[in-house]
Amino acid sequence: MSVLHTVNKSPFEKAAFESCLKHTGPGDAVLLIEDGVYAAVKGTAVADRIAGGNGAVSLYALGPDLAARGITESAVIETVKVVDYGGFVDLITEYDVSQAWL
C-alpha cells in the first residue's frame, strides 16, 4: 500500500510537515498544498529536510498555490515536482490511500 501525504500548513508555524516526513515510507509521496508549499522553497531553515531525502519518497508542490504566494518555480527545490490541479487528481488515483496532515 502506498500513501499520498498532503501538507497544507507552513513548516514554520505548525509541526505538520515535520510529522509527515517522519511518517512516510518508501514508495509514498508528499504533496505540499496551500501554506504547505513554503516548505518547497530553496534556502529556508527547513530546506534540508527535503534536500536530505533519499529519493524514496516522491515530493510534489501545487503550482497554483506557489503562484498565489509569489513563489516562482525557479525558487522551488529541484527534487520537488510542481503539479497543477490535474496532477493533484492523478496523484490521488495513483496512490492507494491519502493522508492529510492538517
Add this chain to the structure above:
Amino acid sequence: MSEQEQEFSGSDVQKKFLYLNRRAPYGTIYALESLEVVLIGAAFDQDVSLAFLDDGVYQLLKGQDTKAIGMKNFSPTYRALGDYEVTKLYVEKESLEERGLSIDDLMEITYEDEDDDWAEKPSIQLVNRSEFAAIMAAQDVILSF
C-alpha cells in the same frame, strides 16, 4: 464625512497602533482581516504602524498571482498604504533569513513625505529581532493577527 467620523477626527486623541502580522496570506483570513482593520484605523487619523514577523513576512512577497486559486489578490493594497498615511512597515530581518528571503524579494512599497517636499521614500524598514521589543513597548495598542 459622517457625524461620527467628525467627532473622532475632531478630537485630539491620537494613539500609537501597531498591527502585528505573523501569518502567511491566503492559507488563513488573518492577513486580509489585518489589512481591513489597518485601513479603518488610518481613516481615524491614528498613528499606525505595521509589523511583519514569522510567516507574516510572506504577505509582502512580490509577484503574487492568485488567479488559479480563485482568491482575491490583496497584495497590491500594501502599496496603497502610503496614501492612507500608513508609512511605517517594520519587517523582521531574521524572519526573512529563516525563509531564504531578502528585502529584494518583497514588493517595493513607498510613500510621499509631505514634510520633505513630497519626496518618495521606502515604507519598509528592516528591523532586527532584538529591536522589536522596543517597537512593541512604544505602542499604546497592539493588535495581533
